[in-house]
Amino acid sequence: MRLIKTIIIIAVMSCFFVSCSTTLPSHYPEKYYKQNEAAIIGIESNYSNIYKQKPLVIAFTDNAFRYVTVEMKTDSMRYVYEFKSTEKRLADTLQKFGYDVISVLKLIKDMQQIKCTWINRLEYYVDDKKQNLIFLSIRPKAFDVMFSGKKYYTLTFYSQPQYYDSEGRLLDKRNRKRLRKINNEVFWRINSKVCYTVSDRFR
């Protein structure tokens, strides 16, 4: 009798843990995007403008979003510094490297508000021509589910409309029967130029 009880308890606990790790609604990212569209587009657009003037990568490496890592590139060097987001040294450094300090500080603040952990631009090539896409990773509260490995919602912004299959999965441009995987992840449609994946890492 005791053995049966133990087995039942273990089975119930296992079901609980499994359900905890899989309770995210499947359309959550699309819903999240629509709810926060203005803020997300604002961040992407501000970042694009900053990057056009000077390359920059921003990441938050702590859970509380207090510390920001800034990667600044010149022609010959990449400089990586970590600051407290409220530190005066941050603005001084941005100024020293010739960034638009007001725009970058606004970007950092906006990122903190929607729990955006990382923003970067990736160069890729289609028919040997250089294209760019912007990566933006977000860690919404709803993703803080116990035992869930998938914690980040990574959005990609393309400059051209992309191809998707009937299930909304991103396709390779040249071979439309093949899924376009980035870092081994399948991406899903939000709109013609924006798609997402859910991942266990933000970059």
Add this chain to the structure above:
Amino acid sequence: MMNFLVKYFLVFFLCIAFSSVSNAQKSVSLNPQQISALAYLDSVGKVDSSIYWPNIKPKLFIQNIRKNIISPTFIYAGSNTNFCGYAALSYSCISTYPLRYTKFIIELYKNGKADFRKVHFNPSDKVKQATGQLKFKGELDINHADQMWYMSLADNFKGYINWLSLTYGPGKENVLWPSTNFAKFNRMLRRICDYKVDAVGSDLIRPIFSDITAFLNQKLAENHQVFLFLNNAILHKSNHNKVKFRFPTHYVVLFSITESAGMTNLTYWDYGFKTLLQLPTETFKDILFGVTWCNKKAEE
């Protein structure tokens, strides 16, 4: 009118003078080995498509080799791949032996197999088929010679870490298949670059130094090429998990190190760039698992 003409000619001559100085600098910056390698590459001229490497585009291939000879600093391991060990080795190897590299890579392209010193390369058909098709790796997408070089190195050199993934399959460039443990990295340096290699550290246990900054500065001052084996999960965080794997995954080429007020400033090469990184000294000690220093032999 006269004044205007004088000014005009002055500006004109200054432009010519600056442009000739800049051209001179460009040519001066190439060493004799680089000039020989470029001359060899020019003698090869245009190459046809290779039956062995069907997805390599000849134009991109030659363009990539030329760029590597002129500017090895821009050698790029690709975004989210596990090629960093090969890239660090290539940075050193191509800087030191550009002619040998050029002859080797052309032969490998034309014949599907080639020898680099005593190392025989004859990559598998799967590797040959996939080379030229790696996508979303940044500039590596169009660097077809680099794709061929990294994939061939990964296919040829195996360490215990590769035992779980010995054969190539699509997407495996991002996971264990090309991974490089510390002993494998040092073995590659010895066999490919023919350096006298010394190392301290391991894949799991961190080395103990009384003063790491002084130690590394001494090696640099003795004109060694110094490589560091680091835990990238802390150096380049990609999640917010409190529990981090305590093992190293990343290789960089060290240029300088200074320490002040508990902070370490590292200047190193990786991912096609020189990087200046500032981090707490305690963190640096935590992430450093291996140091390799080599005596570069005289250029050939």
